[in-house]
Amino acid sequence: MVKDWVFHLIRNLLRLPLGGFVRKIHFDGLENFPKDKPVLLAGNHPNSFLDGVIYQHMSGRKIYTLTRGDVFLKPFSNYLFRGMNLRPIFRARDANSEVARKGNNQTMDELYDLFKNNKTILIFSEGSSYPEKSVRRLKKGTGHIAIDMIKRSDYQLDLHIVPTAVNYSSFGSLMQTIHVSFDKSISVKDYKEAIKEDEKKVAEQFTNRIQESLEKNVVITKGDFTEEKEFLHEIIINENYRPFTFKSYDTWRLSIAKLNSISEATASKVRQYMKSISDFGVDDAHVGERSFDAVSVFIALFTFGVSLPTYLIWRVLWYFSMSLIDKKVKNIVFHDSLKVGLSMFLSLILAIVIAILFFNWVSPLWATLLTLGSIYGGICWFRLVELMPYFWKQLTWFGMKKEDKNELSQQRNRIVDIIS
Numbered sequence: 001m002v003k004d005w006v007f008h009l010i011r012n013l014l015r016l017p018l019g020g021f022v023r024k025i026h027f028d029g030l031e032n033f034p035k036d037k038p039v040l041l042a043g044n045h046p047n048s049f050l051d052g053v054i055y056q057h058m059s060g061r062k063i064y065t066l067t068r069g070d071v072f073l074k075p076f077s078n079y080l081f082r083g084m085n086l087r088p089i090f091r092a093r094d095a096n097s098e099v100a101r102k103g104n105n106q107t108m109d110e111l112y113d114l115f116k117n118n119k120t121i122l123i124f125s126e127g128s129s130y131p132e133k134s135v136r137r138l139k140k141g142t143g144h145i146a147i148d149m150i151k152r153s154d155y156q157l158d159l160h161i162v163p164t165a166v167n168y169s170s171f172g173s174l175m176q177t178i179h180v181s182f183d184k185s186i187s188v189k190d191y192k193e194a195i196k197e198d199e200k201k202v203a204e205q206f207t208n209r210i211q212e213s214l215e216k217n218v219v220i221t222k223g224d225f226t227e228e229k230e231f232l233h234e235i236i237i238n239e240n241y242r243p244f245t246f247k248s249y250d251t252w253r254l255s256i257a258k259l260n261s262i263s264e265a266t267a268s269k270v271r272q273y274m275k276s277i278s279d280f281g282v283d284d285a286h287v288g289e290r291s292f293d294a295v296s297v298f299i300a301l302f303t304f305g306v307s308l309p310t311y312l313i314w315r316v317l318w319y320f321s322m323s324l325i326d327k328k329v330k331n332i333v334f335h336d337s338l339k340v341g342l343s344m345f346l347s348l349i350l351a352i353v354i355a356i357l358f359f360n361w362v363s364p365l366w367a368t369l370l371t372l373g374s375i376y377g378g379i380c381w382f383r384l385v386e387l388m389p390y391f392w393k394q395l396t397w398f399g400m401k402k403e404d405k406n407e408l409s410q411q412r413n414r415i416v417d418i419i420s
Contacts (some may be wrong), residue, residue, distance in 0.1 A: 021340055023175040026238060028187055028239060028252040029182040034160050038115035042142045042210045043164040044218050045124035046131055049337035051166055054178060055122050056085060064114060065122040069103050070094035093214060112152050115159060125210055131171040131332055134222035135214045143203030144225025146188050147195055155192045160185040163213030172335055175386040177237045183213040216257040228270040232259045235284055243291040258419040259412060266418050273411040285390060286397040287408045293383050299381035306370055317346040351375055383405050
């Protein structure tokens, strides 16, 4: 049995690069996430390995994730990935038919054992990953797995499928805002008679319900009004900004479904508002009176003697990671995941070097405090630097005439009312 030390080690190491990569993360609809029951999370898959990281290491719940089987073929990687609570699903292109069949049979046995112990499994129902704000047609594997599990238990397993959407403010950049929403669960037991009659039809029903849920909760900018929808996504993020928390739970407001279905009339209002704030040289964050992360600003400035040099070195490492991946890796699907992975390795080296320097310079107590101050303060510098344009344009906002501010606010309020 794989020891839990791998999971806890990776989870804690990821805190370093994720501090510079993620600005805020929101978890919404937690009441739809059953407790003390087996749960199959059915999610979209825009950001490769990073999607699993968000659920596994930031949700606060122990989640097992199904991922591509070919990465498990070597003994060391098999041990490592299983230690991270990943389990393999083999596609036709991942291995030869015999290996794939044997591997998937073993995985199904493991999943059933996990479900019997009320564990949560995450499956990416799109089947593959691509970094775009869209939802592709789902594969039917999610429904077939759920049906297989309940049939194994002779319809006694109280398995729930929870459609789960993850949204990124952008791809390939630092300081992202991430939103995860859990929709109403599907009780597989309720379909007992329908499964006995025609399980393929039920699997398709599950797929369609998940598809409808994701298309309602995933920001979809691909297609018509792309620029306007991207801007509306920014408005929603600003409306849900919480200055004193990194993680927020069940605080999300404004409708992603309404954003996805805007009309030409709404798009025209958005374009006019975008032009207006551009003409005045401010952002939506100022018109919407969004606050800022004052705690991070204070910590960055309070610890600047040790944290600013750490940030500058860290920033160079991030830039190196991002540039290297962008140049060397042609498949953009893996860009963000590889950037976080490489940065995790480089961040660990940086933290070790900092700790060694301080522990050879001052007493253990001071060395511990200075090490923590330099590392956490460095993370806060990422947030402070990201806020610099906000502060600069805030001066412009303060200098504007009251009637101009009111006009911009009215334009914004009309748009917010439409997507409320």
